[in-house]
Amino acid sequence: MDPTLSVELRDHGRPAARPFDELLRQLAGFEAAPSLCASIYLPVRWRDEQQRERVRLFVKEEARQVRVRLGDGEADDRLRRDLTRAEELVEERVRQSIDPSDRGLALFLSSPHGLELALRLGEPPTARLHVGRALLLAPLFALAARRTLVAAIDHHAARIGVATASRFDHLEAPESGIELPQRTSASARHAVGWRFAGHIGSWLSDAASRIVDLLRETRAERLVLVARPSIAEAVEECLPQRERALVLRVEHSDPTAADDGAIAELARAACAEATRAAVDGLLDEVGSIERGASGQGRVAVGAAAVVRAANEGRLRALVLSARFSAVGWRCSACGAVGEGGSASCVACGIPVAANDLGEALVRRAILSGARIDVLDRLTRLDVAGGVAATLRF
Ligand SMILES: [Zn+2]
Numbered sequence: 001m002d003p004t005l006s007v008e009l010r011d012h013g014r015p016a017a018r019p020f021d022e023l024l025r026q027l028a029g030f031e032a033a034p035s036l037c038a039s040i041y042l043p044v045r046w047r048d049e050q051q052r053e054r055v056r057l058f059v060k061e062e063a064r065q066v067r068v069r070l071g072d073g074e075a076d077d078r079l080r081r082d083l084t085r086a087e088e089l090v091e092e093r094v095r096q097s098i099d100p101s102d103r104g105l106a107l108f109l110s111s112p113h114g115l116e117l118a119l120r121l122g123e124p125p126t127a128r129l130h131v132g133r134a135l136l137l138a139p140l141f142a143l144a145a146r147r148t149l150v151a152a153i154d155h156h157a158a159r160i161g162v163a164t165a166s167r168f169d170h171l172e173a174p175e176s177g178i179e180l181p182q183r184t185s186a187s188a189r190h191a192v193g194w195r196f197a198g199h200i201g202s203w204l205s206d207a208a209s210r211i212v213d214l215l216r217e218t219r220a221e222r223l224v225l226v227a228r229p230s231i232a233e234a235v236e237e238c239l240p241q242r243e244r245a246l247v248l249r250v251e252h253s254d255p256t257a258a259d260d261g262a263i264a265e266l267a268r269a270a271c272a273e274a275t276r277a278a279v280d281g282l283l284d285e286v287g288s289i290e291r292g293a294s295g296q297g298r299v300a301v302g303a304a305a306v307v308r309a310a311n312e313g314r315l316r317a318l319v320l321s322a323r324f325s326a327v328g329w330r331c332s333a334c335g336a337v338g339e340g341g342s343a344s345c346v347a348c349g350i351p352v353a354a355n356d357l358g359e360a361l362v363r364r365a366i367l368s369g370a371r372i373d374v375l376d377r378l379t380r381l382d383v384a385g386g387v388a389a390t391l392r393f
Pocket residue numbers: 331332333334335336345346347348349350
């Protein structure tokens with residue numbers, strides 16, 4: 001299970017069980033042409049009736065505006081049916097008492113292709129209704145950001161869980177059974193700690209192997225250790241190389257006493273700082289290459305460079321600002337992407353429709369197995385073209 005995204009999939013109203021990555025690839029490869037398809041993102045955590053009503057009215061009004069723009073062709077007719085169905089589904093969901101763990105809902109609809117998929121989201125998205133030849137997928141990556149495993153750990157206990165932008169979900173809270181005497185002087189505590197060193201060492205090593213299991217189960221891409229420095233160091237030493245590379249340390253004198261909100265906030269701040277540092281590193285490397293210094297050259301910044309790298313199959317990780325906006329296209333036949341409103345694919349010549357370039361790059365990245373980060377927060381990337389990538393070669 002993906003803790004931030006696929007709480008539940010509904011395929012034509014029935015629960016569907018498909019691995020999320022596989023589903024994502026199917027959605028990325030989906031082409032509605034010559035018809036249109038609808039993608040809808042809604043926050044569903046309502047504090048009061050007013051908010052609930054606002055979501056309902058948002059969908060009604062957006063659907064009305066799309067209908068105004070439609071013509072009288074067959075594709076338009078089908079989209080009209082999809083919009084009506086979308087309004088029904090939203091109405092249903094709005095009336096239902098929603099599972100309290102739900103924060104958001106994504107709906108993908110295309111009746112000519114038999115697509116009707118609802119995705120329960122663990123994070124609240126910005127409300128969107130999008131109609132086009134392809135599905136709108138970038139908002140999913142803005143929500144997922146990076147899955148973060150958090151371990152608040154001390155000599156006597158640990159609390160391990162998954163942190164998202166808005167909460168901390170416990171997975172495990174093991175205890176070591178080690179009780180150090182309280183209210184002793186620092187030197188006495190040190191002496192006692194020395195006596196317990198062996199026990200603490202094996203407790204931390206057990207905790208570390210549990211953390212490794214959970215990292216793999218949750219597919220988390222970051223591990224935030226909330227601990228005193230000596231404890232964090234001991235845990236890190238027990239981690240394999242790959243997992244050690246995921247660690248972000250947050251110093252805390254009494255981590256197991258901190259409440260969930262505080263832990264979620266610490267993890268969030270550590271991740272935001274790491275993201276900023278990663279973007280800075282990427283831009284600095286490009287800067288040094290441009291200045292003629294020797295660099296790896298395995299980075300691309302700006303739409304033109306990223307598009308070129310994508311078409312060469314070199315994307316390792318795509319980093320996109322949520323505010324990035326440019327016109328572009330993706331060829332449904334050969335997968336090429338391009339900037340601007342070209343009428344036909346520059347690689348194979350078949351007709352292409354202008355779309356959002358960010359979306360085209362996201363779909364290309366999904367299909368080529370690249371990692372995707374959509375950054376909600378302002379970073380230096382926003383003044384450097386809004387899109388960048390690290391490259392495979
Ligand atoms: Zn093509």
